[in-house]
Structure formats: structure tokens, C-alpha cells
Amino acid sequence: MSDFLRELHDPDIPVPEGIQSAVAVTRLDKLLSTVYNWGRHYSVWPMAFGLACCAIEMIAAASSRYDQARFGMEVLRPSPRQADLMIVSGTVTKKMVVPIVRLYNQMPEPKYVLAMGACASGGGPFKEGYNVVSGIDNFLPVDVYVPGCPPTPQALLHGFITLIKKLDSQSLGNRNSMPWYSRGPSDAVPVPILGPDIIDPRQLHMIRRYAAQPEPTDESAAVEAEA
Ligand code: SF4
Known part of the structure; x- marks a missing residue:
């Protein structure tokens, strides 16, 4: 057989x-x-955009030496409307996370996100820096993480294989694994608001709750410190 x-x-x-x-x-x-x-599973089209040093390795993976075409993924699309895989390759600054979420919302379903490298996965060497978000998964649903700083092209290819396995595990019989067939268009991810700091609109209720709390007095701060 x-x-x-x-x-x-x-x-x-x-x-x-x-x-x-x-x-x-x-x-x-x-x-x-x-x-x-x-x-x-052999015709996933990644979106062509890079953020930092990891993008150089992503470009190398598309070259003839590593032959990304074996996975049918060599057609990097310049438009989110034609792409179904977002490779977040590099440091995600607070300024860039806004267009990244917008681009994700413009991709048609089914769509996938691959976090390439330590920065995209969790902030990397810049974690908790004043201008960097600690991982794109704080804003978008990530399907595959590729570790490394930077990951090698081989590691990225392994990420593609992992994604293909995920696609293969999705079943038309299980509507939870293919939600785009069970209802209307999926809800857009709320676009973060960039002000003095980045604000995730999904956390606005929390921010309002903290903002409504009274300022701690010297006495209450001392009691808290003792506790
Ligand atoms: S993970 Fe390392 S190589 Fe990749 S963008 Fe961050 S600092 Fe650069």
C-alpha cells in the first residue's frame, strides 16, 4: 500500500x-x-516583508541553495490579499506592530503566522525595551515559532514543515480546526493604538479600571510595603 x-x-x-x-x-x-x-499544503504563499536581521536569513532560505520552492512556498507575495502566511522575521517595534496587525487583517482566511527568531517570538535581546513588543503573539495568533537569533534557513524550512503538518492535521469534519468554513468572515484583530506607549484595545477595560483607582496615599503605600 x-x-x-x-x-x-x-x-x-x-x-x-x-x-x-x-x-x-x-x-x-x-x-x-x-x-x-x-x-x-505545498502552495502556501508567504507575504514578502522583513523587519530586521532575521529577514536576511528568510531571504537566504528562498535562494537556490536552500530551495524553498520544494515546499511550494517560493511565491512571496507583495500584497496581503494574495498571501496566506505571514512570516514575522525580526524585531517587532511598537511602531511596526500597528501596520503588522493591519496587514494580518487584510489577509484572507485561512491564514497563518510564523514567528521567526527570538525577537518575534518573545522580544529577544530587546525584550521589555522601551520601543519593542515582547513577542508578536501578544497581538496575533502564532501557529509556528522558529527559535534562534537568527534562525538558520534550515530552521525556517523546519518551521515550514511544522506548518505543513499543522495544515495536514486540519479536518473538514472538525469545524473547530477550520473555523473559516463554519461561519462568516472572522473577526478582525483590534489594531493597537500607538500613543506615548502601545495600547492593545482588548485591554482597554483593564486600563480604565486601573485609571479609576484612587492614587495611593503615603499611608496606604507604607502599609502595602510592610505587607
Ligand atoms: S532574533 Fe536576533 S537576528 Fe533576529 S531580528 Fe532579533 S536580534 Fe536580529
Whole structure:
């Protein structure tokens, strides 16, 4: 039996022993999901944008030496409307996170985010710096993290393979794994507001609650310090 048929076969459905090596029995949703995922997992189009030093390694991964084309991912698109993978490759400053979230909202479903490198994953060497966010996952849902400072092109290719595995695990029978088929357009991620600091609109209620609290008096501050 070929690998494809072996993968297609549903182990929960019993098959008579004599024909097990020649027959694959499966459910309709599994058959459709396998064909659907086969059709899309080697044609993920990343968006062409880079943020910092990690982007140089991303560019190297697209060169002939590493041959990103093997994964069908060599078509870097200049427009979010034509891309389904956002590679966040580099340091995410507070100023840049605003257009990054806007670009993400402009990508059609299904869409994926890959955080490339220590900066995009958690702030990296600049973590908690005055002008840097501590990971793009504070604002966007990240599907794959690629560690490193910078990650090598091979590490990025491993990230692509991990993403492909994730795509393969999504099933038309499980609406939670493919939410874009179960309802209307997904809700846009609220775009952060850049002022003296970056504000996530999802945390406005918390900010208002703290702002409404009375200023601590000297006495209450001393009691708090003692505790
Ligand atoms: S993780 Fe390292 S190489 Fe990548 S952008 Fe940050 S500092 Fe540069």
C-alpha cells in the first residue's frame, strides 16, 4: 500500500485480513480533508516583508541553495490579499506592530503566522525595551515559532514543515480546526493604538479600571510595603 493510501486509511474501520495491504477504507470527511490538504499544503504563499536581521536569513532560505520552492512556498507575495502566511522575521517595534496587525487583517482566511527568531517570538535581546513588543503573539495568533537569533534557513524550512503538518492535521469534519468554513468572515484583530506607549484595545477595560483607582496615599503605600 502506498504512503498516501496508508495515510488515508481509517484505522477505526476494520478490513478483512487478506486485503489489508491493497485496500484503504476511510470516512468521506477524511477523504475530502486529505485531498483538500494535499492540494493546499505545498502552495502556501508567504507575504514578502522583513523587519530586521532575521529577514536576511528568510531571504537566504528562498535562494537556490536552500530551495524553498520544494515546499511550494517560493511565491512571496507583495500584497496581503494574495498571501496566506505571514512570516514575522525580526524585531517587532511598537511602531511596526500597528501596520503588522493591519496587514494580518487584510489577509484572507485561512491564514497563518510564523514567528521567526527570538525577537518575534518573545522580544529577544530587546525584550521589555522601551520601543519593542515582547513577542508578536501578544497581538496575533502564532501557529509556528522558529527559535534562534537568527534562525538558520534550515530552521525556517523546519518551521515550514511544522506548518505543513499543522495544515495536514486540519479536518473538514472538525469545524473547530477550520473555523473559516463554519461561519462568516472572522473577526478582525483590534489594531493597537500607538500613543506615548502601545495600547492593545482588548485591554482597554483593564486600563480604565486601573485609571479609576484612587492614587495611593503615603499611608496606604507604607502599609502595602510592610505587607
Ligand atoms: S532574533 Fe536576533 S537576528 Fe533576529 S531580528 Fe532579533 S536580534 Fe536580529
